[in-house]
Structure formats: C-alpha cells, structure tokens
Amino acid sequence: xxxxxxxxxxxxxxxxxxxxxxxxxxxKANVIRxxxxxxxxxxxxxxxxxxxxxxxxxxxxxxxxxxxxxLAVPKYGRVKANKILQTCRISxxxxxxxxxxxxxxxxxxxLRSK
Numbered sequence: 001x002x003x004x005x006x007x008x009x010x011x012x013x014x015x016x017x018x019x020x021x022x023x024x025x026x027x028k029a030n031v032i033r034x035x036x037x038x039x040x041x042x043x044x045x046x047x048x049x050x051x052x053x054x055x056x057x058x059x060x061x062x063x064x065x066x067x068x069x070x071l072a073v074p075k076y077g078r079v080k081a082n083k084i085l086q087t088c089r090i091s092x093x094x095x096x097x098x099x100x101x102x103x104x105x106x107x108x109x110x111l112r113s114k
Contacts, residue, residue, distance in 0.1 A: 031060075032060045035058075035060045036060065036061065039053070039061065039072075040069070040072035043069070043073055043074075044072055044073075044074060046074065050070070050073050050111060051108050051111060053096075054066075054104055054107060054108050054111075055108060057096045057097065061096050061097075062096060062097030063095050063096075063097060064096050065093060065095055065096075066085065066092075066094050066099065066107070067082075067085060067092040067094075069096065070084065070085075073111075084107070084110050084111070085107075087110060088103060088107045089103070090107065
C-alpha cells in the first residue's frame with residue numbers, strides 16, 4: 001500500500017464568511033475584473049505599454065495570468081504568446097505577480113525585440 005493511502009485525508013473547507021464579508025469580496029472582485037478589462041482594451045488600442053505593466057504592475061494586475069495579458073497585445077495570438085512564454089521558460093498559468101526577476105526581465109527583453 002502506498003504511503004498516501006495510509007495518511008488521513010484532510011478536508012480544509014473555506015472559513016465561514018458573513019454576508020457582508022462575501023458581498024465585500026464580490027465587490028472587490030468586480031472592481032478588479034472591470035479594471036483589468038479596461039486595461040486590456042487600453043493594451044489593444046496601444047494606449048498602454050505591456051513592458052511597463054510587466055516591470056511595474058499595478059496591484060490589481062498581480063493575480064492576472066501573463067498569458068491573458070499577452071493576448072491583449074496587438075499582433076499577439078495564442079501561438080506567439082505560447083512561443084514567447086516557452087522561450088522564457090514561463091508557465092502559461094503563471095501570474096504577473098508570480099514572475100521571478102529573471103522571468104520578468106527575460107520576458108520584457110523578448111517583447112521589446114519583437
């Protein structure tokens with residue numbers, strides 16, 4: 001029998017939240033989604049630079065996926081975005097806040113050269 005089969009299963013449920021706490025969390029999430037959507041529109045229109053966002057991301061962008069932000073950049077589709085992430089050894093599920101300094105610098109360098 002494997003060691004995993006002997007260990008007791010852990011059930012870690014999310015803590016109970018009051019209605020007010022849930023509504024506050026929902027409101028914050030909606031604000032973040034709205035700001036990200038506007039930022040993606042600004043990226044598409046060329047009003048915002050992806051380089052600046054990667055080097056100094058606003059707080060609401062920390063939990064956004066790098067892949068999703070690359071898709072918002074003009075002339076970057078799924079294939080090109082995946083190729084760049086693969087070259088920089090960055091997982092497509094990596095968040096902007098989760099990038100290491102090396103990954104961030106390498107990604108910005110790749111994007112500037114394209």
